[in-house]
Amino acid sequence: MAAADTPSAALRRRDLCSRGIRLARKMRSDVADLLDIYVEQQGLDASISVAAVEGVPVAAADRWDEQTGAQRLLDNLAAYRAFRALLAQMLEELREELGSADAALGQALAAVLLQVSAFAYHLEELLQLESRGPPAEEGSGLPAPPHLSLFEQKLRGLGVLRELAQWAVRSVRDLRQLAKHGSGSGPASGPAES
Amino acid sequence: DSRIQYERVGADVTMKCGSMDWDAAVTWTANGTDIDDSHLNGSYLILKNVDLTRSGQYSCYEGSSWHLKYQTYLKVGVPPKEPVLMCRSNNYPKGFYCSWHLPSPTYIPNSFNISVIHGTREMVCEKDIFPKNRCHIRYLQLFSTVKYKVTLTVTNALGKNSTTLTFDEFAIVKPDPPESVVAKPVPNNPRRLEVAWQNPSSWPDPESFPLKFFLRYRPLILDQWQHVELSDGTSHTITDAYAGKEYIIQVAAKDNDIGTWSDWSVAVHATPWTEEPKHLTTEVQITETTSTSTSSFMPPPTTKICDKGAG
Numbered sequence: 033m034a035a036a037d038t039p040s041a042a043l044r045r046r047d048l049c050s051r052g053i054r055l056a057r058k059m060r061s062d063v064a065d066l067l068d069i070y071v072e073q074q075g076l077d078a079s080i081s082v083a084a085v086e087g088v089p090v091a092a093a094d095r096w097d098e099q100t101g102a103q104r105l106l107d108n109l110a111a112y113r114a115f116r117a118l119l120a121q122m123l124e125e126l127r128e129e130l131g132s133a134d135a136a137l138g139q140a141l142a143a144v145l146l147q148v149s150a151f152a153y154h155l156e157e158l159l160q161l162e163s164r165g166p167p168a169e170e171g172s173g174l175p176a177p178p179h180l181s182l183f184e185q186k187l188r189g190l191g192v193l194r195e196l197a198q199w200a201v202r203s204v205r206d207l208r209q210l211a212k213h214g215s216g217s218g219p220a221s222g223p224a225e226s
Numbered sequence: 227d228s229r230i231q232y233e234r235v236g237a238d239v240t241m242k243c244g245s246m247d248w249d250a251a252v253t254w255t256a257n258g259t260d261i262d263d264s265h266l267n268g269s270y271l272i273l274k275n276v277d278l279t280r281s282g283q284y285s286c287y288e289g290s291s292w293h294l295k296y297q298t299y300l301k302v303g304v305p306p307k308e309p310v311l312m313c314r315s316n317n318y319p320k321g322f323y324c325s326w327h328l329p330s331p332t333y334i335p336n337s338f339n340i341s342v343i344h345g346t347r348e349m350v351c352e353k354d355i356f357p358k359n360r361c362h363i364r365y366l367q368l369f370s371t372v373k374y375k376v377t378l379t380v381t382n383a384l385g386k387n388s389t390t391l392t393f394d395e396f397a398i399v400k401p402d403p404p405e406s407v408v409a410k411p412v413p414n415n416p417r418r419l420e421v422a423w424q425n426p427s428s429w430p431d432p433e434s435f436p437l438k439f440f441l442r443y444r445p446l447i448l449d450q451w452q453h454v455e456l457s458d459g460t461s462h463t464i465t466d467a468y469a470g471k472e473y474i475i476q477v478a479a480k481d482n483d484i485g486t487w488s489d490w491s492v493a494v495h496a497t498p499w500t501e502e503p504k505h506l507t508t509e510v511q512i513t514e515t516t517s518t519s520t521s522s523f524m525p526p527p528t529t530k531i532c533d534k535g536a537g
Contacts, residue, residue, distance in 0.1 A: 057483065060483070081373070082371075090371075091369040091370070091371065092367050092368070092369050092370035092371065092372065093367060093368055093369055094366060094367050096319075096367075096368045096369070097319075191371075194371045195371055198369045198370070198371050199369070201369060201396070201483050201484060202368070202369040204482075204483055205368075205369075205434065205435070205483075208433075208434055208436075209434060212433060212434065
């Protein structure tokens with residue numbers, strides 16, 4: 033029996049999943065608060081549409097219900113590694129742009145960055161459990177951000193945070209599926225086949 | 227040929243008698259009743275400032291031969307106002323439905339067309355046979371930040387109107403109320419009530435997409451509700467009920483992570499357990515009533531709870 037299937041591994045997975053769900057739900061609530069602060073401090077309109085931002089992992093998933101547990105974990109890990117780099121970039125830009133003038137936004141952003149890092153580590157633990165081991169991280173993170181105007185930079189940040197908020201909800205659902213079905217695929221009731 | 231003519235309320239309507247000349251002798255009827263000459267201008271029928279009562283069948287006959295020269299069905303109505311549109315997902319993540327109605331009647335037939343756009347995708351809205359003013363859209367994608375744009379266009383012979391809704395996937399998630407709510411007293415516990423319910427049957431996968439619940443309860447004699455939120459499970463024991471008071475209880479549901487609360491469930495009533503009123507009859511009393519007639523033996527008094535059934 034592969035390590036991932038032993039009763040103790042199943043128990044360990046369930047424990048890691050439920051802790052991961054709590055982490056993701058807390059992160060989601062903090063990202064929602066951060067979004068409010070960000071929109072207000074950056075002088076943006078909350079209902080503004082932001083086109084897909086290059087380099088930002090998209091949470092939207094077709095056929096989400098057909099994914100295997102391993103796929104879910106790998107997609108999540110890749111996403112949160114990317115968000116870790118994106119938020120670090122945003123934090124740096126914010127400090128350059130605002131200096132310490134905007135401590136609240138900077139602190140909120142730093143707090144979410146910490147949670148994203150913790151969650152990524154948690155996902156690596158789960159992958160370790162699946163005796164698959166997390167994939168090596170590619171390069172030193174994201175390519176240098178494109179040169180953007182200040183407004184474009186703000187929109188990009190909004191796009192990053194909005195996707196992160198969606199990912200946090202998706203991660204809760206993914207971890208529930210993993211806790212329910214293990215690393216194999218598991219038909220959840222999901223959206224219709226197209 | 228059965229001709230239908232649509233006219234707006236308040237319009238002035240002129241009808242020609244087919245190909246008859248203006249000065250031809252004709253007779254007009256409305257629903258079979260002759261129309262008096264005051265409404266005629268030559269052979270033309272003139273109806274001023276028509277109202278709904280003017281709807282009906284109008285026929286024109288040639289004066290002498292009584293040949294039917296023209297017939298039409300006049301329908302008086304109004305163009306549609308902006309329709310009211312609502313979209314909601316009560317079976318997330320399967321899909322969502324949109325339903326609509328007109329804020330006021332038009333008195334003539336209307337047709338509805340709905341378009342659902344998600345990013346660059348046009349999605350199919352499968353219309354319900356009943357109710358007619360509703361259709362369903364299946365989610366092809368989940369967790370999207372791209373908004374959905376739903377446009378409903380209503381058209382009738384007198385005009386056209388439309389309304390558009392734009393929303394996020396999560397915003398319209400609203401389960402149906404919990405079902406099969408049951409409340410009952412807990413024996414020997416005068417301040418407790420046990421409440422149980424079921425997930426709404428329309429919610430497809432409560433295990434993967436768990437619901438949380440909101441319970442509200444109050445004694446009928448008070449207006450103030452008490453509330454308790456329950457993050458899992460489909461039952462709860464109320465432990466602070468007023469003894470002996472009848473309670474009204476309702477439950478609402480919400481997805482654990484997204485969307486809004488359902489409407490309240492059907493209300494149920496229950497009264498906490500109360501101790502049976504004791505019919506205290508002591509032995510002493512029994513012996514007293516009998517000793518005067520027989521002997522002076524006086525056994526010690528003992529309380530006996532008469533079983534109501536033993537009469």
